[in-house]
Amino acid sequence: MSGTFVGMPKFPGAAREALADTQLRYNLAHATGTIRGKRAAVVGEVENWEEVRLAGAAVKERALLELDQRLMQLEGALTARGATVHWARDAAEANAIVTGIAQAHAVDEVVKVKSMVTQEIGLNEALEAEGIAAWETDLAELIVQLGGDLPSHILVPAIHRNRAEVREIFLREMAKVGRPAPAGLTDEPAVLAGAAREHLREKFLRAKVAVSGANFAIADSGTLVVVESEGNGRMCLTLPEVLVSVVGIEKVVSTWDEVDPLLRLLPRSSTGERMNPYTSTWTGVTPGDGPQEVHVVLLDNGRTRALADEVGRQALRCIRCSACLNVCPVYERTGGHAYGSVYPGPIGAILNPLLKGTGVDEQVDSLPYASSLCGACFEACPVRIDIPEVLVHLRSKVVDGHRDDRIPKPEAVAFKAAGWAFGSAERLAAGERVSGLAGKVLGRRGGRKAQVLGRLPGPGGAWTDARDLPVPPTESFREWWERTDGGREEDDDDRT
Amino acid sequence: MRVALMVTCVNDAMFPGTGAAVVRLLRRLGVDVDFPRGQTCCGQPMVNTGYLDEAVPAVRSFVDAFAGYDAVVTPSGSCAGSARHQHALVAKRAADNGKDPGLVDAVAAGPPTYELSEFLVDVLGVTDVGAYFPHTVTYHPTCHSLRMLGVGERPRRLLESVRGLRLVELPGADQCCGFGGTFALKNADTSVAMGADKVRHVRETGAEVLVAGDNSCLMHIGGMLSRQRSGVRVMHLAEILASTEATTAVENETGREAGSAGGAR
Numbered sequence: 001m002s003g004t005f006v007g008m009p010k011f012p013g014a015a016r017e018a019l020a021d022t023q024l025r026y027n028l029a030h031a032t033g034t035i036r037g038k039r040a041a042v043v044g045e046v047e048n049w050e051e052v053r054l055a056g057a058a059v060k061e062r063a064l065l066e067l068d069q070r071l072m073q074l075e076g077a078l079t080a081r082g083a084t085v086h087w088a089r090d091a092a093e094a095n096a097i098v099t100g101i102a103q104a105h106a107v108d109e110v111v112k113v114k115s116m117v118t119q120e121i122g123l124n125e126a127l128e129a130e131g132i133a134a135w136e137t138d139l140a141e142l143i144v145q146l147g148g149d150l151p152s153h154i155l156v157p158a159i160h161r162n163r164a165e166v167r168e169i170f171l172r173e174m175a176k177v178g179r180p181a182p183a184g185l186t187d188e189p190a191v192l193a194g195a196a197r198e199h200l201r202e203k204f205l206r207a208k209v210a211v212s213g214a215n216f217a218i219a220d221s222g223t224l225v226v227v228e229s230e231g232n233g234r235m236c237l238t239l240p241e242v243l244v245s246v247v248g249i250e251k252v253v254s255t256w257d258e259v260d261p262l263l264r265l266l267p268r269s270s271t272g273e274r275m276n277p278y279t280s281t282w283t284g285v286t287p288g289d290g291p292q293e294v295h296v297v298l299l300d301n302g303r304t305r306a307l308a309d310e311v312g313r314q315a316l317r318c319i320r321c322s323a324c325l326n327v328c329p330v331y332e333r334t335g336g337h338a339y340g341s342v343y344p345g346p347i348g349a350i351l352n353p354l355l356k357g358t359g360v361d362e363q364v365d366s367l368p369y370a371s372s373l374c375g376a377c378f379e380a381c382p383v384r385i386d387i388p389e390v391l392v393h394l395r396s397k398v399v400d401g402h403r404d405d406r407i408p409k410p411e412a413v414a415f416k417a418a419g420w421a422f423g424s425a426e427r428l429a430a431g432e433r434v435s436g437l438a439g440k441v442l443g444r445r446g447g448r449k450a451q452v453l454g455r456l457p458g459p460g461g462a463w464t465d466a467r468d469l470p471v472p473p474t475e476s477f478r479e480w481w482e483r484t485d486g487g488r489e490e491d492d493d494d495r496t
Numbered sequence: 497m498r499v500a501l502m503v504t505c506v507n508d509a510m511f512p513g514t515g516a517a518v519v520r521l522l523r524r525l526g527v528d529v530d531f532p533r534g535q536t537c538c539g540q541p542m543v544n545t546g547y548l549d550e551a552v553p554a555v556r557s558f559v560d561a562f563a564g565y566d567a568v569v570t571p572s573g574s575c576a577g578s579a580r581h582q583h584a585l586v587a588k589r590a591a592d593n594g595k596d597p598g599l600v601d602a603v604a605a606g607p608p609t610y611e612l613s614e615f616l617v618d619v620l621g622v623t624d625v626g627a628y629f630p631h632t633v634t635y636h637p638t639c640h641s642l643r644m645l646g647v648g649e650r651p652r653r654l655l656e657s658v659r660g661l662r663l664v665e666l667p668g669a670d671q672c673c674g675f676g677g678t679f680a681l682k683n684a685d686t687s688v689a690m691g692a693d694k695v696r697h698v699r700e701t702g703a704e705v706l707v708a709g710d711n712s713c714l715m716h717i718g719g720m721l722s723r724q725r726s727g728v729r730v731m732h733l734a735e736i737l738a739s740t741e742a743t744t745a746v747e748n749e750t751g752r753e754a755g756s757a758g759g760a761r
Contacts, residue, residue: 016685329672333689370683372676372690373544375643392582395546415547422505422536423553425561432509452722462684467691467719470510477503477512481531487519 008340010366015334035326038272055261057384060317070219070252077222081284083294091121113233114138115213119342137232146173152336155322163187210236214247223283243291250316265382270321302355311393312354317383324377346377350390359401368394432476439472502570505537511711517738534561540578545678559602568609571734573641579609613650623653629739630660634703638710667697675716695720706730
């Protein structure tokens with residue numbers, strides 16, 4: 001029923017296709033523009049925002065540096081409160097654990113709280129393969145799931161859809177998996193939300209097993225925290241008898257107090273709200289209240305690999321707010337699918353290579369280059385992840401992975417040559433004389449003084465297909481400096 | 497104070513008029529700027545594409561060329577950012593790999609590098625540089641000058657003090673133009689999509705000149721403006737600040753652009 005990111009083309013090709021989708025371009029420009037405005041307004045009202053940012057970054061950084069101790073502490077606290085803790089090295093292990101729990105209860109369906117990590121491991125598909133339906137209950141995730149679509153945003157996975165498209169999906173698909181959309185469904189947001197509420201209610205009331213992720217895991221008390229806007233997550237967390245939470249190991253923080261800056265940073269950065277609407281917390285099993293069987297699956301799936309990267313480990317501070325997506329000029333135009341992962345945008349461009357490693361998959365290796373390094377993401381990040389720094393670092397890892405290639409890429413040859421030329425001013429000047437000569441020749445085509453070059457062959461065509469390129473000047477700056485004695489002997493003619 | 501001009505490789509080869517404008521401007525303000533001949537490139541094209549080892553010779557030639565000066569001034573926010581934020585990284589990696597072990601100390605000992613507007617406002621303490629430029633202008637703050645260096649309002653204050661100049665607001669000014677170095681080639685489609693929006697905003701202003709502090713970004717935006725035959729030209733901030741009544745008279749007489757030896761961009 002759902003799509004898959006497996007086999008996605010490299011970013012430039014996927015982006016080219018997405019850029020041609022005018023509906024996508026319009027929907028994204030509108031949606032990201034709206035969220036950007038809301039975020040800027042509510043962040044602007046916090047006078048000590050930078051201090052809170054620093055505090056949030058420090059909390060996550062400290063937890064990562066003490067990760068082994070914090071995780072053992074978390075396991076101990078959870079176990080003491082009646083939860084069962086499982087450890088999963090990778091997606092396959094985590095999926096097997098969750099599937100096993102569902103099978104032990106002989107259910108053919110589970111309800112799901114919106115969760116990035118279960119998307120990361122492909123849990124729905126794994127459950128489906130065992131004949132267990134996983135119902136997404138977050139409104140946007142429901143839209144994506146019903147549409148057989150893929151999420152394109154961390155917070156708003158159906159951001160690429162507008163309300164007219166949502167209406168069509170509901171009318172077409174809801175009846176196939178449960179309560180149909182009411183006749184006369186309009187594209188009014190409240191009407192669409194009402195249809196989703198009716199559709200989901202029967203699933204909430206019926207389900208025996210729920211699956212969630214967690215935004216934070218508090219080590220000293222063994223408390224998990226889920227932050228959401230709709231209350232649908234809380235339905236899943238409270239009604240079913242069995243609750244399984246899949247938690248990336250980087251979600252751990254030491255104490256309740258440390259959640260404070262994070263809960264202040266997250267809503268303003270993500271939805272542009274001052275306070276989060278539904279914040280659910282639970283600590284193991286509470287007799288007679290809520291799920292009576294609680295499982296926590298602590299997942300690595302590449303996180304220790306990322307942790308071992310001294311520059312890249314800061315990406316594990318991410319609290320999945322999506323601020324970097326909303327401010328990214330690349331994301332705003334290509335949308336999330338082009339990144340080929342449930343983690344798109346600037347954070348996805350660093351997180352995917354960090355979790356999966358470079359030099360394995362060309363698609364993953366293309367992601368660090370999917371950025372103009374404009375720095376808007378770093379500026380917006382509530383936990384101060386220097387995304388441009390990590391992007392450049394990962395580019396160097398991609399390049400280093402090809403240093404032993406038998407036949408080097410043309411780009412590698414070009415940069416080796418450039419490195420050589422830039423090692424000496426004499427060599428550079430020689431190159432500039434060739435360019436100046438070219439300028440003299442190219443500037444006089446057809447007996448008229450040309451100002452721009454025509455279309456270039458080869459890689460230069462990537463520039464000239466859409467942009468003019470000036471004819472190189474006949475004299476370089478250093479030649480001008482020599483000829484005019486550093487501008488002291490220039491005449492009017494030099495000013496042209 | 498011994499001040500050195502880092503002209504940048506792009507300006508040296510493609511836009512010598514910008515370098516000449518900086519020289520003319522600084523001389524007018526009483527700074528006897530020098531051009532150390534050993535300079536080549538800041539190394540940023542290599543670093544930002546992931547070729548850190550290949551950046552070592554450029555960083556070495558940079559530190560050698562500028563050693564002994566009190567300040568380096570450059571008409572590029574991006575290259576100033578590279579010198580300030582990337583050279584130490586390149587040097588450390590070189591040392592870790594047993595190459596050029598002296599580079600780390602040489603980078604640390606080098607003079608401070610200022611982007612042009614920073615040098616004028618912070619070091620020289622001027623905002624009115626005595627320029628005259630009777631045109632309607634809009635200003636694009638380039639990403640690295642805005643976010644990596646934090647030049648803030650400095651370029652605007654300089655422009656607002658230029659006689660005859662009318663500065664009009666650029667909508668979405670802080671959005672990246674899409675140049676991004678090799679990004680413009682590796683992800684040309686996305687780069688052009690970003691540039692198309694920047695160009696649309698520039699044209700909306702009705703300005704006749706787009707000004708910025710980085711010629712590489714201007715080469716991209718200007719290349720699109722030129723391809724559209726938009727009638728909007730691009731100029732480096734230095735060229736506007738170097739303009740005076742005298743250069744404008746030359747411009748009017750010859751019908752050519754003052755100070756832009758690089759021609760159309």
